[in-house]
Amino acid sequence: MGEDNHTEKTNGEIVGNGVSESNVKYYTLEEIKQHNTSKDTWLIIHDKVYDITSFLEEHPGGEEVLLEQAGADATESFEDVGHSTDAREMLEPYLIGELHMDDRRKESAKLMDHMADTGPGGCCCGADVPILHSGAAGVLSPSPVSSDPGGLSV
Numbered sequence: 672m673g674e675d676n677h678t679e680k681t682n683g684e685i686v687g688n689g690v691s692e693s694n695v696k697y698y699t700l701e702e703i704k705q706h707n708t709s710k711d712t713w714l715i716i717h718d719k720v721y722d723i724t725s726f727l728e729e730h731p732g733g734e735e736v737l738l739e740q741a742g743a744d745a746t747e748s749f750e751d752v753g754h755s756t757d758a759r760e761m762l763e764p765y766l767i768g769e770l771h772m773d774d775r776r777k778e779s780a781k782l783m784d785h786m787a788d789t790g791p792g793g794c795c796c797g798a799d800v801p802i803l804h805s806g807a808a809g810v811l812s813p814s815p816v817s818s819d820p821g822g823l824s825v
């Protein structure tokens with residue numbers, strides 16, 4: 672009679688389907704701070720943590736500048752120098768993880784300030800804008816010469 676065909680096929684999630692970004696290791700600032708010697712040098716750049724111990728000697732800018740930032744967030748100094756794309760690619764092999772989310776907040780608050788310079792996406796650089804006829808009210812009147820310059824009462 673009742674053929675209870677309860678064939679529940681639990682589609683087990685296929686693990687190992689390629690990219691497994693959950694492997695990322697997170698480090699706290701506390702932990703990163705410990706690695707601040709020339710024999711054990713970690714840096715944070717853009718919320719990523721790098722063990723650059725073996726890179727110290729190779730750095731074209733010298734190892735001293737790196738050691739000054741050892742165990743800390745070097746994002747600002749790194750960007751201030753205006754490193755090339757090459758330099759950014761050179762970072763990759765030294766990546767060991769990322770800054771812990773809790774510590775990241777503080778950092779990004781700091782960066783927000785820094786980034787106010789270059790807005791997100793920051794490109795309003797005049798790609799053809801075909802809206803000319805829609806009367807965009809962007810007309811800044813060049814302040815008419817006022818005949819009343821100020822409160823000079825005679």
Ligand code: HEM
Pocket residue numbers: 714721723726730731732733736737740745748749752753754755756757758759761762
């Ligand atoms: C670990 C990450 C870093 C990598 C992979 C790296 C890589 C490089 C590379 C390849 C150059 C040659 C110029 C270029 O291609 O841009 C360079 C130059 C330089 N870097 Fe770095 N850098 C790193 C971190 C830093 C940090 C944190 C500072 C500052 C505190 C710094 C300061 C400098 C300076 C001052 C130069 C200029 C050297 C010169 O032109 O005489 N670098 N770096």
